Amino acid sequence: MNGKTDSIPLPLATVPFLGKPPGRLRWLRYSDKLKHGRLLASATSTIPGIACNPFHAKAVKKLQRFKQRRGPFVLIARDTATALQLARYIPASLRALCKSNWPGPVTLVFPAKPAGVTGLDPACYQKGCLAVRVESFELTTILVRQCGGLFLSSSLNRKGKPTFEPSARQRFRQHRWISGAVRYTQRSEMGSAKASTLLRWTRHGAVQLRG
Numbered sequence: 001m002n003g004k005t006d007s008i009p010l011p012l013a014t015v016p017f018l019g020k021p022p023g024r025l026r027w028l029r030y031s032d033k034l035k036h037g038r039l040l041a042s043a044t045s046t047i048p049g050i051a052c053n054p055f056h057a058k059a060v061k062k063l064q065r066f067k068q069r070r071g072p073f074v075l076i077a078r079d080t081a082t083a084l085q086l087a088r089y090i091p092a093s094l095r096a097l098c099k100s101n102w103p104g105p106v107t108l109v110f111p112a113k114p115a116g117v118t119g120l121d122p123a124c125y126q127k128g129c130l131a132v133r134v135e136s137f138e139l140t141t142i143l144v145r146q147c148g149g150l151f152l153s154s155s156l157n158r159k160g161k162p163t164f165e166p167s168a169r170q171r172f173r174q175h176r177w178i179s180g181a182v183r184y185t186q187r188s189e190m191g192s193a194k195a196s197t198l199l200r201w202t203r204h205g206a207v208q209l210r211g
Contacts, residue, residue: 039063044076045137046105046196047155047163051076054152060121063152068159071123074107074196075132076140078149083132086112086120094201101199102134103141109200109209124152133196155195 037059040051050066052059054075064070077083080098084090088111097108112130115122124130135141144151157163197211 037062039066040143041156042140042143042153043137044140044153045135046194049153050156051143051151051153053147054120054124054150057121060123060152063154064123066158067154072126072131073123073152073154075120075124075130076144076151076153077132077134078141078144079134082149083108083134086118086130086132088113088128091203093203093205097199097201097206098134103136104134105136105194105196106211107131107133107196107198109198120150121152129200131198 035053035056037053037056039059039062042049042051050063052063054060063073067073075083075086077086080095080102083098083102084095087094094110101108109129109131111128112118112125114128115125120130135144155163195210198209199206200209
């Protein structure tokens with residue numbers, strides 16, 4: 001992880017609801033858009049999200065304006081190894097917590113290396129910690145692999161408003177912010193409609209913050 005935007009080829013794809021998953025050319029076609037600071041509505045195993053490149057300052061500022069708050073925001077990681085590269089230290093208890101909850105709808109909060117080391121935007125952090133999840137939803141997994149292993153994510157809603165599905169109508173209404181959407185391709189894939197469980201790792205055990 002070197003913090004250079006050019007090394008993070010982030011994809012964007014618009015997939016019809018209950019349609020076919022995106023092909024390689026579509027991933028590549030839209031990757032350049034998100035790499036250069038556009039936002040992506042993305043289906044997840046929990047609730048619909050909005051994603052951006054965590055190494056791109058203008059993209060993060062745009063996400064902050066859409067969300068109408070400064071952060072912090074959740075990082076979606078490709079796998080446990082990628083997530084733990086961000087940790088300030090990696091005790092056995094943190095590894096065990098990751099192994100027992102990932103992939104899945106659980107976000108873990110742990111002390112992280114500083115932004116100057118990781119290259120992540122400061123909006124990812126709160127009091128020296130990061131909130132990270134490894135997704136189980138297949139299209140999200142493909143997306144994060146395509147984008148170099150990490151993207152920044154938040155629920156798809158504005159402050160005080162309910163989360164919405166990235167339908168064509170909603171994308172039109174939010175076109176100022178959203179450049180496209182990765183959507184569910186089968187009804188069985190639809191998320192739980194419940195925010196992820198939030199656990200904070202401590203030396204004395206995990207503390208549940210949400211869920």
